[in-house]
Every structure is written in C-alpha cells, then in structure tokens.
Amino acid sequence: MASRETIGPHPTRIEILKSAAAAFRRLGYHGATVEQIAAALHMKKGNLYYYFHNKEEILFACHQYSLERLMGLLHEVEQSGLAPDVKVRRLIVAGVHTILDELHGTALFLDLEALSPAHLKTIIAGRDQFDQGLRRLLEEGVKAGVFDRGDIKLRSFAMLGALNWIPRWYDPDGPATSQEIADRFADYLIAGLRVHEA
Amino acid sequence: MASRETIGPHPTRIEILKSAAAAFRRLGYHGATVEQIAAALHMKKGNLYYYFHNKEEILFACHQYSLERLMGLLHEVEQSGLAPDVKVRRLIVAGVHTILDELHGTALFLDLEALSPAHLKTIIAGRDQFDQGLRRLLEEGVKAGVFDRGDIKLRSFAMLGALNWIPRWYDPDGPATSQEIADRFADYLIAGLRVHEA
DNA sequence: ACGTTAGTTGAACGAACGTTCAAGTTCAAC
C-alpha cells in the first residue's frame, strides 16, 4: 500500500511547479495567470487547486525548491575539504549550472513581495543562510591568505548579483554555453578576490 | 505666453513618474495599482489619465528616464580622456550613485515584459547601447594593457549584474552608505579585470 | 459488478483593476 504520503512528492505537483516557474520568470508573478500555468500542462486551471491551495503557495514552493538546490550545493562544497579558492570556484560553477540548466533561470528572480508575510520570512531566512555560507568561504580564503582583506559582505553581494542577473540576459540558443559562462564567471569573480601584489 | 509645450516636461508628470517608479520597484508593474501611484501623490487615479494615456506609458517613461541618466554618465566618461581603468571606476561609482541616490533603486529593475512591443524594442536598444559602451571601455583597457584579455562580453554582464542587483539588498538605513558601496564595488569589479602576473 | 479513491472538469462567483467620461473646480486673463 504505497500511498501518496509515503511515496514522496506528487509528480504532478512538480510539473506544476516547473510550469509556474517558467511562467513567473517570463511574466512575473502577477503577470502570469493560473490559467496559463495550467494550459502549458494541458490542464484546466481549476485542477491546480487540487494540488495547491492557491497561487501564492505555488510561488512559495518555487522559491523553496530553488533555495534547497542551492543550499545543497553550498553544503557539498563546505564539506569538500578543498582549498578555499577552489571551493568558491566549485560553488560558482555548480551554481551557474543549477540556475541555468536545472532551474531554467528561475532561481532567485521570482517576486518576493507577492509572498505572504510568513512565507516571506521563511524565504528571506533561507536566502540569508546562503549569503552567510558564501561569506564563510570568503573569510576562509582571507585567513588562508589567498583572498584580499576587505569588505566581505559587499563582495559577496557583488558576486551574488552577477550570478542572479544571468537569467536576464542568458539565451540558451546564444553563443555562450552555460559551461562557458560558469567558467568565465568563476575566473572573473575569483580574480577580483585574490590578493594582488602590493 | 509660456505654454506647456515650450516650458518643458510637466512637473506633475515627473512627480507621477517618481511615485510610479517607487511603486513598481516595491510591487512590480502588475502588483502596483494605478490607485496606489496616485494616492502617494494625494491624487485620484482618474487624474493620472490626464497626464498619461495608460499605465504602460508610465512604465515606459520610467525606463526611458533611467536609461537617459545612465547613458549620460557613459558619455561623460567616454569623453573624459582619462585612463581606461579610471574611466571604468568613474562609471561604476557614478552609476551606483545614480541608481541608489537619484533613481532610488529603480534603474533597470522594472518589468520589461509589460511593455508594448514597440516600447520594448526601444528600451532593449537603449540597454544594448549602454552594454556596448561599457564593452568599449573594457576593450580600451585591454589594448592599453591594464585589463586582462578574455571574454569581454561575459565580464561586462557580470559587472552589470552586480550593479543592477544592488537595489535588491540595499537598505538606506543599513551600515553601508552608497559612497562605500560605490567605492568597494569599483575596487572589486576592477580588480578582477586587471592583468595578473603570470 | 460494485465501491472507493484519486483526479478532472466546466461553470459560476466575487473582487480587483485599468480605463473612460461627464460634471465639477480653480484661477489667471481680460
């Protein structure tokens, strides 16, 4: 007796999240309609309410999914025992791939302001955890002498901004593959961190 | 006989644009209502239609204003005759100040997808011009031997991403002033461009 | 064959919002 409860997340739920994420990214939360999200899956809009209580819950689930994936990457890197600069490179490269290839650019772009206060609090907290994880890596690099001293917070914001902005210009059919973007971004963002000869 | 035509843009139009920009930034284009934009100015929503044909025209005007300001900075820098790395620093510092202090974080964040096809084309074209201006500065630096060879396009996207993301985390009452952000961002983003000893 | 459960549908609702407009107000010029 394998019930839905024991067997894990409902496959249809995930399909809905994918469709919603794509719609939200293209049109924004308010710009995308429940009907569009459903139509992309050959469903009727009423049907989505069998799987979610309301539109906002769908948005929240999208946010959570993205955050979970990125936090997973962070923990992998943190426990890898690699050198600090290699850790940061791994995180950037894996992060770009996750955002572009798996989340299709929907990572952290979704409207926050449309979330309910409780959900917003949860997502902000998760985002802060990721930020602070990145900062720990940078501090590690500073202590190891490979990264320059300086405001870690602002540099981490700059790095996250560069990454989060990628979906705004990325074209899957364009000249740059996600692999190239990942590598060149890692090159550039890490080069700015390194100690430069006085 | 100073008519509205000869005296320049209507002051009320500008007030509306400011209010709209603030609302769009907080809530997104679809999330912000015409009534809210008007209420912030102690106006009734119907009144806005005396100054603009519709909501989309307001969004377009916001985009245009931001673009004009940033293009102005670009041209100033381009004609300054300074060294390439100093030019880039000037552009970053002035850009951060413009985005935070003058545009109040509304620069390039506004929804593009809500624009009409014709307006969208105009804004995209303007944005491309800015991108290409930045790339010209980078190429100049490469030719002068102060910037590292490498993919200029991707590095310019990384820089613009870092800058455009600032409004997402900036808190006017927070610890970092716009001056500090401008300086530290310039430090970091330019450090990653410089040639590093082989 | 029957019953149960899971999933789907179409129609309807109520609220919110962009837009219109005729009527109203203000005020400077004559």
Place this chain on the structure above:
DNA sequence: GTTGAACTTGAACGTTCGTTCAACTAACGT
C-alpha cells in the same frame, strides 16, 4: 464678473483573474 482653459473628481463600465464546487470520469482492489 465673465470666460475659458487647465486640471480634478467620483462614479461607472467592462474585463480579467483567482478561487470554489458539485458533478463527472478513470482506475483498481475485492
């Protein structure tokens, strides 16, 4: 004081969209 243009208002309209729900179908164990 009258006129007329600039500007404002409140109410109304038409649409769209999120949400609900009772009825319907499909699949499957017994």
